[in-house]
Amino acid sequence: MQFPESWLREFCNPALSTQELADTLTMGGFEVEEIDTVAPPFHGIVVGEILEAVQHPDADRLRVCKVNVGPAGQGEPLTIVCGAPNARVGIKIPCAMVGAELPPGEDGKPFKIKIGKLRGVESFGMLCSAKELKIADDQGGLLELPSDAPVGTNIRDYLRLDDALLTLKLTPNLAHGLSIYGIARELSALTGAALPPATTANVQVNGAQKLHVSVKASDLCGRFSGRVINGINTQAQTPAWMVEKLARCGQRSVSPLVDISNYVMFELGQPSHIFDLDKIQGSLEVRWGKAGEQLELLNGNTIEVDEKVGVISDAHQVESLAGIMGGNATAVSDDTRNIYVEAAFWWPESIQGRSRRYNFSTDAGHRFERGVDPSATIPAIERISQLIVDICGTPNTQVNPIDDQIIQLPKVKPVDLRVARAAKVIGMPITTEQCETAFQRLQLSYEKISGAQGDVLRVTPPTYRFDIQIEEDLIEEVARIIGFNALPDTPPQAPIVARIQPESQRSKFALRHLLADLGYQETINFSFVEEAWERDLTGNVNPIRLLNPIAAPMSVMRSTLLGSLLNVLRANVDRKATRVRLFEVGRVFLRDESVQTTDTTVQGVHQPMRVAGLAYGDVDGRQWSKAEQRSDFFATKGDVEALLAPYTLEFVAAEHPALHPGRSAQVLLQGQAIGWIGELHPKWRQQWELPQAPVLFELDLNAALQRPVPAAKPVPKYQLIERDVAVVVAESISFAQVQTAIGKAKTAIKIANVLLFDIYRPVAGQTATGVSQGEKSLAIRLTLDGAGTALTDSDIDQTVTAVVKELASAVSARLRT
Structure with a gap:
């Protein structure tokens, strides 16, 4: 919210500078985001009056003017050549004298006025427009000042161009700060400066006409007030002081009635709407909309309403979008003579989110969806009526009584503040007197209750404080008034002990760096996804649903x-990427009824961390030194093994809903399943429109962070012995089964390593190789360690024999001949 400092000081004027005032508001919870001035720096410009304006002898579009600048010109009129179309005798305008400096131009340098000569006529100054002074974008000519502007007065002083513009960044709970008077009320509480009552003088009623209004939805409108005013002049000019204040709040002048309505909204915080009474057919009805109804808004858009949107309608059609924007059918115009002024209390829940449905927002909706004081409708109408009579009144103006309907107002619930509790939360000794002083300055009525547990102040929040609902809200108010700067610097009492990272566990950052070293790029994604992904990729038909998703997908x-x-892969492929390697470390959400609610958990939801990766396209990218090779199961398997090295992983063929049935495996670490790896299922590759299948893996993060503590072991005293064995097994037997069987062989010598270095399968029709159809030959290299003793041929032969015997027993293997 933007507003001028001068308007705020009309209500509350503490002895503070502009910066001190902004700091006070900020420390009081009303953050001043920006301080700006109405106009950029310039000097030497005064109020001038054109005494004479004659045509330039050698230029059709120039006039030679005689300008009175008072004492600033030593009593003599200045001759100034001007090309503005509205330069005429009698008007008062800003006049830049010789030596004056105008605001900087596009080059950042100020423009200095010198004696010039235009088409042979000397000019001793410059007459200025609002755009040249950079106080408006109007290009209509010279800035015409009121006729009573004193000649010779500094234009900055006369137009108050040094007035500061404050921009507040208000949180949604501070709805009472969305008005000048509301901010002044807070400033008074923070500084102790005087605060006069808001301007709400009653206008003399001289008529009896009322417009019948029927409120059909108590959950939409809690109070509806209105007044008929007859015989006004809508072609009157909005006073310059009102136009100026609205402009400095960021609101342009539209017409007198609209300006008055906006002015009171900024001043008191109560939005209102003014109908052209003669355009209303019959009576008004306040209700929820009906499917199919349409409304042409004041901004020219035509919208369709439904049962979830509040409206004001007459006997013929919908006339207004409740609490948000009026309709074009009953808009006031220059021909309007009779009006109906409306101010209502709309329940915040009935306004919230309605503007976003139609992709626009309004100042009225912004206030109503946060909460507007339900007791402010009558004062606002009285203030609007007074301004209408003063600005648009005629001898025939008739002001009729206010019709006020109270349907259902918010129930004000008292809130208790335990003084001892406030002291504990704030972190410093707090007395009952300090709390009472804070509530008095905030105009919060309270009742003091003394008990064995200490004093309790029972506060009844005013109608404009929607944010005071629990004890912590009152504690915050006390802290604001005492001042956050007054809080003592209290060191923590508990000792701070650094937590030592276990050597057997690495950090998530180290894991990320390792994946980056392997060529993967990290992505960060939303934790909420499309329901179809859960169904297709995990078979999860009962996912955890969001109550209020940010988007439908x-x-x-x-x-x-x-x-x-x-x-992410699809987005990159759509942009012609040919090689993509991605990873993410993130949390997933699983249903688990055994989980209970704690500080870090939610009942029924297990939230483990996972690390997942994706490889697509060439393994190493295109290069001259080697042929292109697509990422496949085995290449990505190598990355997973490198990620968890020096652990030895097991990969067991298994099926996963997201992965290719014949090209996927479950990853085991020390016999425990920790994740999956595999090629994307052809069905989903086609559905995601991918030219080739990526290979994916997903592992439990805690398992991936584990690593064995390095342990020193002696270098073998004797050379390790290698023996090669070729065994024939059935095609269905995997090397993992062979490896397991070798590990179970009862040998006196330690087998340090088992390496598969060749696989042979017979060609169809050949039988002399010793391997039949349906069989394969595995060439295995055994590395034998004597553990500090020299191995003999007899020891080696016994070990090989034991291995072959165990293989024959476990997997029906035989030596290849």
């Missing part, structure tokens, strides 16, 4: 990171 919480990675 993001309606459920993810139970896997794969969908997020695929979505």
Whole structure:
């Protein structure tokens, strides 16, 4: 919210500078985001009066003017050549004398006025427009000042161009600060400066006409007030002081009635609407909309309402969008003579989100959806009526009584403040007297209750304080008035002990760096995803749903990171990327009834951390030294093994809803399943419109962070012995099964390593190789460690024999001949 400092000081004027005032508001919870001035720096410009304006002898568009600038010109009129179309005798305008400096131009340098000669006529100054002074964008000619402007007065002083413009950044709970008087009320409480009552003088009633209004929805409108005013002149000019204040609040002048309505909204915080009474057919009805009804708004847009939007209608059509914007059918115009002034209390819940449905917002809706004082409707109408009579009144103006309907107002619930509790929360000794002083300055009525547990102040919030609902709200008020700067610097009493990172666990940052070293790029995605991803990629038909999703596609919480990675991949492929390697470290959300609510958990929801990766396109990218090779299961498997090294992983063939049935595996670490790896299922590759299938993996983060503590071991005293064995097994037997069987062999010598270095399968029709159809030959290299003793041929032969015997027993293997 933007407003001029001078308007605020009309209500509350503490002995503070502009910066001190802004700091006080900021420390009081009303953050001043920006301080600006009405006009940029310039000097030497005064109020001048054109005494004579004659045509330039050698230029059709120039006039030679005689300008009176008073004492500033030593009593002699200045001759100034001017090309403005409205330069004429009798008007008062800003006059820049020789030596004056105008605001900086596009080059950032000020423009200095010198004696010039235009088409042979000397000019001793310059007559200025509002745009040249950079106080408006009007290009209509010279800035015409009121006829009573004193000649020779500094234009900055006369127009109050040094007035500061304050921009507040208000949180949604500070609805009572969305008006000049509301901010003045807070400033008075923070500084103790005097605050006069708001201007709400009653206008003399001289008529009896009323417009019948029927409120049909008590959950939409809690109070509806209105007044008929007859015989006004809408072609009157809005006073310059009102136009100036509105402009400095960022609101342009429209017409007298609209300006008055906006002025009172900024002044008191109560939005209102003025109808052309003669355009209303029959009576008004306040109700929820009906499906199919349409309304042409004041901004020219035609919208369609439904049962969730409040409206004001007459006997023929919808006339206004309740609490947001009026309709064009009953808008006031220059021909309007009779009006109906409306001010209402709309329930915040009935206004919230309605503007966003139609992709626009209004000042009225911004206030109503946060909460407007329900007791302010009558004072606002009285203030509007007074201004209408003063500005648009005629001898025939008739002011009729206010019709005030109170349907259902918010119930004010007292809130208790325990003084001892306030002291504990604020962190400093607080007395009952300090709390009472704070409530008195904030105009909060209270009752003091003394008990065994200490004093309790029972506060009844005023109608404009929607934010005071619990004890903590009152504690905040006390802290604001005492001042956050008054809080003592209290060191923590508990000792601070640095937590030592276990050597057997690495950090998430180290894991990220390792993945980056492997060529993967990190992505960060939303935790809420499309419901179809959960169904397709995990088979989750009952995902955790969001009560209020930020967008329709993001309606459920993810139970896997794969969908997020695929979505990023598709975005990159759509932009012609040929090689994509991604990873994400994030949280997933799983239903688990055993989980209870704690400081870090939510009942029924398990929230483990996962690390997932995706490889698409060439393994190393295009280069001259080697041929292109697409990322496949085995290349990505190598990355996973490098990620968890020096642990040895097991990969067991298994099926996953998101992965290719024949090209996927479950990842085991020390016999425990920690995740999955595999190629994307062809069905989903086609659905996601990917030219080739990416390879994905997803692992439990806690397992991926574990690493064995390095342990020193002696260098073998004797050379390790290697023996190669070729065994024939059935095609269905995997090397992992062979490896397991070798590990179970009862040998006197330690087998340090088992390496598969060749696989042979017979060609169809050949039988002399010793390997039949349906079989394969595995060439295995055994590394034998004597553990500090020299191995003999006899020891080696016994070990190989034991291995072959165990293989025959476990997997029906035989030596290849």
